[in-house]
Amino acid sequence: MINQPNTQLQKRNAEELPSALAEFDMILASKKPAVFLDYDGCLTPIVKEPDMAILSPQTREVLRDLANVCPVAIVSGRDRQNVQKLVQLDNLYFAGSHGFDISGPDKLHTEPGGAAAALPALDNAELALKNKLQAIAGTLVERKRYAIAVHYRNVADAQVNEVETIVDTVLSDHPQLKKGLGKKVFELKPNLDWHKGKAVFWLLDELHLNKPDIVPIYIGDDITDEDAFAALQGIGVGILVGAHDEKSAAGYSLKGVAEVQIFLQKLTETIKQRHA
Numbered sequence: 001m002i003n004q005p006n007t008q009l010q011k012r013n014a015e016e017l018p019s020a021l022a023e024f025d026m027i028l029a030s031k032k033p034a035v036f037l038d039y040d041g042c043l044t045p046i047v048k049e050p051d052m053a054i055l056s057p058q059t060r061e062v063l064r065d066l067a068n069v070c071p072v073a074i075v076s077g078r079d080r081q082n083v084q085k086l087v088q089l090d091n092l093y094f095a096g097s098h099g100f101d102i103s104g105p106d107k108l109h110t111e112p113g114g115a116a117a118a119l120p121a122l123d124n125a126e127l128a129l130k131n132k133l134q135a136i137a138g139t140l141v142e143r144k145r146y147a148i149a150v151h152y153r154n155v156a157d158a159q160v161n162e163v164e165t166i167v168d169t170v171l172s173d174h175p176q177l178k179k180g181l182g183k184k185v186f187e188l189k190p191n192l193d194w195h196k197g198k199a200v201f202w203l204l205d206e207l208h209l210n211k212p213d214i215v216p217i218y219i220g221d222d223i224t225d226e227d228a229f230a231a232l233q234g235i236g237v238g239i240l241v242g243a244h245d246e247k248s249a250a251g252y253s254l255k256g257v258a259e260v261q262i263f264l265q266k267l268t269e270t271i272k273q274r275h276a
């Protein structure tokens with residue numbers, strides 16, 4: 001399998017994407033899956049505060065069962081240690097800070113995107129953001145090892161522009177960082193050519209899964225997941241959960257967290273049946 005930028009990306013609106021449940025047989029075909037999952041909006045519903053996004057025991061069981069029959073990785077914008085604590089499973093791989101911080105079974109731990117040099121800029125920007133945003137009610141600055149999320153979900157609509165102006169001002173003092181967008185969040189991240197899609201291919205190579213009998217399946221709901229959908233287009237399968245504000249490079253869709261769970265259960269059952 002060759003990982004080269006796809007210059008002919010096909011993008012569609014969420015409502016144009018076929019259901020991954022309806023097309024399940026086509027997605028898996030006769031291949032073995034390697035499953036990559038976003039956390040917020042995919043395994044847990046989007047809620048008011050990041051700390052309230054708790055994984056249900058039922059979803060944890062679904063993940064545990066799946067990870068017993070195929071490789072499973074969580075690829076999140078969250079801090080890697082934070083998402084690991086939320087998931088509480090030790091047979092999964094975790095890529096946090098949008099793929100800059102990866103760990104997994106057998107003491108795997110690496111920071112493949114080269115973001116360590118951006119730590120002083122992140123520390124400095126975090127202080128500046130906390131200081132400048134404290135006057136705007138509802139803002140939340142969430143520091144991850146290699147990113148800073150400025151949440152505005154609980155900010156009055158009339159003040160969101162003010163939040164973005166502050167983020168842009170802090171950004172202009174830190175050329176080592178760049179701005180990213182997500183669901184009601186502005187993010188500052190290292191200004192490097194590394195993202196969830198590159199983290200997925202890093203894992204595929206590291207785990208010797210970059211081969212024709214494996215189908216990488218990536219499921220996510222947000223704009224940052226588009227990097228992974230784009231990287232996998234024509235090579236694997238991208239599944240968009242719900243919708244975001246832009247067109248998607250995913251090939252299929254699922255309606256929400258409940259459908260993600262059904263899809264993952266179907267995967268586990270199908271793999272088990274093949275080995276029965």
Ligand SMILES: O=P(O)(O)OC[C@H]1O[C@H](O[C@H]2O[C@H](CO)[C@@H](O)[C@H](O)[C@H]2O)[C@H](O)[C@@H](O)[C@@H]1O
Pocket residue numbers: 038039040041045046047048049050051053075076077078079142144149151153182183184185222224
């Ligand atoms: O890549 P993900 O695992 O989906 O992480 C993306 C961001 O998710 C979290 O924020 C989002 O979910 C929160 C809880 O539902 C919600 O309150 C917030 O508005 C969303 O943006 C997380 O807090 C961020 O660090 C992640 O980057």
